[in-house]
Amino acid sequence: MKNHTHSRLREIYDLLSSMRFAVSLLTVLGIASIIGTVLKQNEPYPNYIIQFGQFWFSAFEKLGLYDVYHSGWFIVILAFLVISTALCVYRNTPLMLREIRSWREHATEKSLRLFSHQAEYATTLTKEESLPKLQGFLTAHGFRFKTVDREAGDVLIAAKAGAYQRLGYILTHAAIIVICIGGLIDGNLPFKFQEIMGWKKIETRDLAADKVPAISRLPVNNLSFRGNITIPEGSQGDVVFLRMRDGYLVQELPFAIALKKFRIEHYPTGQPKSFESDVAILDPDRKEPFNATISVNHPLIYKGVAIYQSDFQDGGSSLSFDGWQLASAEARPFKVDGKVNGTVTLTTSGAPLTVELDDFRLFNVLNLSSDGKGKPHNVGPSVTFKVRDAQGQAHEYLNYMQPMQLDGRTYFVSGMRGSPSESFRYLRIPADEDVSIQGYMQWHALMSDPAKAPILAKRLADKVLQGEAGAEAMRPKFINSVQQLLGLFAKGGFNAVADFIEKSVPANEREKAAQTYIRILENVAFEAYGMSREADGKPAPKTDEATLAFIRDSLNSASDVFFYGSPFFLQLTSFEHRQASGFQLTRSPGKNLVYGGSILLVLGIFAMFYVRERRVWLLVKPGTQRVLFAMSSARKSRDFDAEFERFKGRLQQLMQQ
Amino acid sequence: MELTQNYIEPQPLLKTLSWVDWAYALLLLFGGVFAFSRYGAYMDAYEKSFLLGAVAGFSWLGWFWKPVRPLLVGIAALSLFGISQYHGDLASVDHAFFLKFFVGSQTAIMWMNVLFVLAMLTYWGATFSRSMFVGKVATGLTWSAVLMGFTGLMVRWYESYLISPDVGHIPISNLYEVFILFCLITSLLYLYYEGRFNTRQLGGFVLLVVNAGVGFILWYTFDRQASGIQPLVPALQSYWMKIHVPANFIGYGSFSLAAMVGSAYLLSQRGILTSRLPALEVLDDLMYKVIAIGFAFFTIATILGAMWAAEAWGGYWSWDPKETWALIVWLNYAAWLHLRLVKGLRGTVLAWWALIGLLVTTFAFLGVNMFLSGLHSYGQL
Numbered sequence A: 001m002k003n004h005t006h007s008r009l010r011e012i013y014d015l016l017s018s019m020r021f022a023v024s025l026l027t028v029l030g031i032a033s034i035i036g037t038v039l040k041q042n043e044p045y046p047n048y049i050i051q052f053g054q055f056w057f058s059a060f061e062k063l064g065l066y067d068v069y070h071s072g073w074f075i076v077i078l079a080f081l082v083i084s085t086a087l088c089v090y091r092n093t094p095l096m097l098r099e100i101r102s103w104r105e106h107a108t109e110k111s112l113r114l115f116s117h118q119a120e121y122a123t124t125l126t127k128e129e130s131l132p133k134l135q136g137f138l139t140a141h142g143f144r145f146k147t148v149d150r151e152a153g154d155v156l157i158a159a160k161a162g163a164y165q166r167l168g169y170i171l172t173h174a175a176i177i178v179i180c181i182g183g184l185i186d187g188n189l190p191f192k193f194q195e196i197m198g199w200k201k202i203e204t205r206d207l208a209a210d211k212v213p214a215i216s217r218l219p220v221n222n223l224s225f226r227g228n229i230t231i232p233e234g235s236q237g238d239v240v241f242l243r244m245r246d247g248y249l250v251q252e253l254p255f256a257i258a259l260k261k262f263r264i265e266h267y268p269t270g271q272p273k274s275f276e277s278d279v280a281i282l283d284p285d286r287k288e289p290f291n292a293t294i295s296v297n298h299p300l301i302y303k304g305v306a307i308y309q310s311d312f313q314d315g316g317s318s319l320s321f322d323g324w325q326l327a328s329a330e331a332r333p334f335k336v337d338g339k340v341n342g343t344v345t346l347t348t349s350g351a352p353l354t355v356e357l358d359d360f361r362l363f364n365v366l367n368l369s370s371d372g373k374g375k376p377h378n379v380g381p382s383v384t385f386k387v388r389d390a391q392g393q394a395h396e397y398l399n400y401m402q403p404m405q406l407d408g409r410t411y412f413v414s415g416m417r418g419s420p421s422e423s424f425r426y427l428r429i430p431a432d433e434d435v436s437i438q439g440y441m442q443w444h445a446l447m448s449d450p451a452k453a454p455i456l457a458k459r460l461a462d463k464v465l466q467g468e469a470g471a472e473a474m475r476p477k478f479i480n481s482v483q484q485l486l487g488l489f490a491k492g493g494f495n496a497v498a499d500f501i502e503k504s505v506p507a508n509e510r511e512k513a514a515q516t517y518i519r520i521l522e523n524v525a526f527e528a529y530g531m532s533r534e535a536d537g538k539p540a541p542k543t544d545e546a547t548l549a550f551i552r553d554s555l556n557s558a559s560d561v562f563f564y565g566s567p568f569f570l571q572l573t574s575f576e577h578r579q580a581s582g583f584q585l586t587r588s589p590g591k592n593l594v595y596g597g598s599i600l601l602v603l604g605i606f607a608m609f610y611v612r613e614r615r616v617w618l619l620v621k622p623g624t625q626r627v628l629f630a631m632s633s634a635r636k637s638r639d640f641d642a643e644f645e646r647f648k649g650r651l652q653q654l655m656q657q
Numbered sequence B: 001m002e003l004t005q006n007y008i009e010p011q012p013l014l015k016t017l018s019w020v021d022w023a024y025a026l027l028l029l030f031g032g033v034f035a036f037s038r039y040g041a042y043m044d045a046y047e048k049s050f051l052l053g054a055v056a057g058f059s060w061l062g063w064f065w066k067p068v069r070p071l072l073v074g075i076a077a078l079s080l081f082g083i084s085q086y087h088g089d090l091a092s093v094d095h096a097f098f099l100k101f102f103v104g105s106q107t108a109i110m111w112m113n114v115l116f117v118l119a120m121l122t123y124w125g126a127t128f129s130r131s132m133f134v135g136k137v138a139t140g141l142t143w144s145a146v147l148m149g150f151t152g153l154m155v156r157w158y159e160s161y162l163i164s165p166d167v168g169h170i171p172i173s174n175l176y177e178v179f180i181l182f183c184l185i186t187s188l189l190y191l192y193y194e195g196r197f198n199t200r201q202l203g204g205f206v207l208l209v210v211n212a213g214v215g216f217i218l219w220y221t222f223d224r225q226a227s228g229i230q231p232l233v234p235a236l237q238s239y240w241m242k243i244h245v246p247a248n249f250i251g252y253g254s255f256s257l258a259a260m261v262g263s264a265y266l267l268s269q270r271g272i273l274t275s276r277l278p279a280l281e282v283l284d285d286l287m288y289k290v291i292a293i294g295f296a297f298f299t300i301a302t303i304l305g306a307m308w309a310a311e312a313w314g315g316y317w318s319w320d321p322k323e324t325w326a327l328i329v330w331l332n333y334a335a336w337l338h339l340r341l342v343k344g345l346r347g348t349v350l351a352w353w354a355l356i357g358l359l360v361t362t363f364a365f366l367g368v369n370m371f372l373s374g375l376h377s378y379g380q381l
């Protein structure tokens, strides 16, 4: 019975320490690693549900595929690799050390003659003459040797070179063990254990850090962690969040970090050159806080915790907007003030709408050339926000503060999309001659005002019909149709006009009718522009190309407004920038093991490849005046064959002289 | 028995040096001292040790492999000449005669491309005509391509500082630049073995993969217009980059070279070109040697990458797709080496494996950037 278990253990030991097993493990490890690169890891869970559907989502979740490298089974593979390699080293090392030390001076003549690489020479030299020659030869070629007397006055020189090749094996394989252990310490093995024991649990609710219960908090003395924290300028933080699967943990820090200032520097070409945070470390063990600057590639290491610059975002900038009504005749803007990450509720346009201010960016480096070959440059600040109605439906907007040059003209640009998966579609509002949005907005208000339509129609009639024969007869009809056209445009832009043509004009005349309508619209729009400027006490618009282009752009813009999804346009007027800097904090005590192991690995690899183990035996037989030469290597190669041939020739010469 | 007649006792490297070797080292030392006296004030400790290391390292390299001496002197001479033609103005490229047609960085790189194509054709010509002379021409062309390529990179390095001093950086930081590096390193590795083992018949094979790189460079230049110098994003501003990237490319270059040797092996074994190619044992041995070099350097590169990641991203290993694929490449060649060294496997299987290994390597090098996203795509900070 005892014997039986013993042989069972022996079998397991043999299996675990076999190379076959190790190679299988390495293959599995390789394949498992590939999964993690093909399937994006650590995405928010809803993304996976959208991608795979509920069924496969749950199946993959059970397999831990969303965080392969920290899943239980992956860690088990790694653990087995460590065990297997350790057993392998344990098993082979004593043998190898013996090999390294041994001279193999007991080789018999008979066995030497069986070597594949051996030669025999006849010599007239005496033993006293030949021995120094042979030994000198060996030394010159880097061999160390031991000379032993054999029976019948024979002498055997047993020589070896490159014995440390074997050390290479020990070093590389030990290195793999050391590196894996280091990695496992820094991985989340300790947490995994606590989770299995039910001592800790990940938090999936969206809570403020200080509201997170103790079961999801890790104490200051936690061995290793890697987490993130975002600190707005002028604030501080003393915990980091460790993202885990679909939730997080809170790791407490032995100190607090206060962010004083975050800086981005730019190259002359506009690309970012550096990201830097000026921080103060507030440590209860120190009287005074101390200041430091952290930037990419230059972390701060304090109390065994490394603090890295990892990202940045807005930390709650204050923003002020002019709100322009798009669906009413109101020509004056209303004021909106808010903070990034905050919301503002607007009731000015009837049903209440909530504006969620999501982000503010000071710099936007864009390439605006139409062929994409021009130079990118900074187009100034932008703001992203969502406008949500009472039903919860939202559109997202991206507004640039300053007008942009597009195709040689100047526009205020606002992007809109219905969901994050779409790309933005852009509304372009032409800037007036003062490079302001006001000219357009006041014109828009006038055009949208039904009360103004008769006045506009009359103004146009005065101008167009002036001095024409039969003008008076045509006048009421003309005014009527202009008014009707204005009404159509105010209801649905060019689309409404097109629909009307479709319905009321025979197919072969549509083209012509459309052209006429557009010409009338352009003319009446020009009148409206003139009227709106009069109301502002500004001179009448010039009748030049630029004004015509402005009028056309305005009509396009007014027509696009029907797809804009928001009854107002928010124009950023001023801001107070406040940034937040994202840090990654790690404590990784396994790092030194990993680095140490890496050094062993490199040493070992070079020893294995570039130290060539060879052994030479020279048996001098004074009795028969012969010398037997044999050579062997654990690793047969062409180099070895060539060396053997060289040695053979040289020894031949030596024994002749 | 020619061998026995010319037998020389082995001697340490230092004793075998001729006056040319010493003159070469002296020249390097002079260059180093000159650079130090002129720019020492702008260098930090790392840069000073890099300079010292370069003098020592390149001296040793030139002693160990003699053709490096004229190559290095040639690169230095051409680059200095090129730089002198700029007169400190980037726009000179468009009108200074020598820059426009010869040593301007883009022009020199175009010369490299042309020479590589010619070299490949000539190598194949030599293989089919069995002409020793044509083969020598091919070797000469390859050396010239390497010379022009390195000159192009050196001049580009200088150009980057002309754009703006803070934009200036070593030209191994984007795909265009590293492809040039890849072509140069692969060719140099090949030239070394060609000299050592007299395997000129392999040139055509190796230059195939080099010319694939050339194709990419041309595509990148003309179709993507991506040959311009871009400033470094903050994550790349690191000393680690300067050693991590070249070490990686010695790895990639070796693995590519091994794959081409493997394909020659497989053809020869099937009776194709057999009489024109080196013996199978030679190919087999060469394949092993190259993979061993590649494996060693790839290991070092991966470790350096980990150290860099620890500094830039806050963790030495993040299972980022690039890292993970580096591990897969590494495991692949570790398995290859195990089979050969431990199981004593030789020949066909390993040749196929080396060839397929190239696919894995290419995916790690290119595919990851194209198909998978991660920290290495520098999407974020």
Ligand code: HEM
Binding pocket: A016, A017, A018, A019, A021, A022, A023, A026, A081, A084, A085, A088, A092, A165, A166, A168, A169, A172, A173, A176, A608, B331, B334, B337, B338, B341, B342
């Ligand atoms: C990925 C990691 C590994 C690398 C890079 C590696 C590398 C090597 C190399 C290059 C050799 C050849 C040594 C020589 O012949 O001188 C070798 C030998 C060997 N390896 Fe590994 N190895 C790894 C993992 C393992 C593991 C996990 C095991 C075992 C469980 C193992 C078992 C062996 C054995 C038994 C030998 C034969 C040693 C001898 O007799 O010379 N290896 N290894």
